[in-house]
Amino acid sequence: MAVEITENAANEVKRIITDQKHDPGTMLRLGIAGGGCSGFSYSITLSQEFDDEKDNKYDFHGLPVVVDKKSLLYLDGTTVDFYTGVDRHGFTFNNPNAVKTCGCGSSFQA
Template sequence: MAVVITEKAAGEVKRILEDQKYEEGTKLRIGITAGGCSGFSYSLTLEKEYDEEKDSKYDYHGVEVVVDKKHALYLDGTTVDFYDGIDRRGFAFNNPNATRSCGCGSSFQA
């Protein structure tokens, strides 16, 4: 299984790419970093770099998504959605590998 982004999340990524005039071929990189209140923080970046040996690449709803194979163990099965409500706005992660998450949902423990 892989990291998946919903159609709503893909739409927001496309809007950002267009509004901020990113170059064609820019990809959404999903990863993790050490830190946050639960141990790991999620990372979303837009970049052109892609290493076929180190990264897995997917296409969801017209958005190229890249995940470092080292991070895949922690992110396998994760769904990235976009939430736009009155109480908050932003990308949300549903990670089945997380044994604990912080209150804001931006960090987790595996």
């Protein structure tokens, strides 16, 4: 199943890449790290690095996306969206593997 990036999220990342004048071939890298108030925190960065043995690569709406294989165990089925509203705006993670999430949505427990 892997991960899914919505069109809104892909467009926002492509806008950031263009506005910040990143090199061609810049990819969105998703991952997890230990920590956060619920156990794991989401990692979302821009990267030029890709390792065939350690990473999976996808394309969503013209955006190359890389997820390391260890993180994919916890992110499988996750949808990343970009939300804009009067109350907040930013990237959101809908992770079916999370049994508990923090109030801000940036960390989870699996």
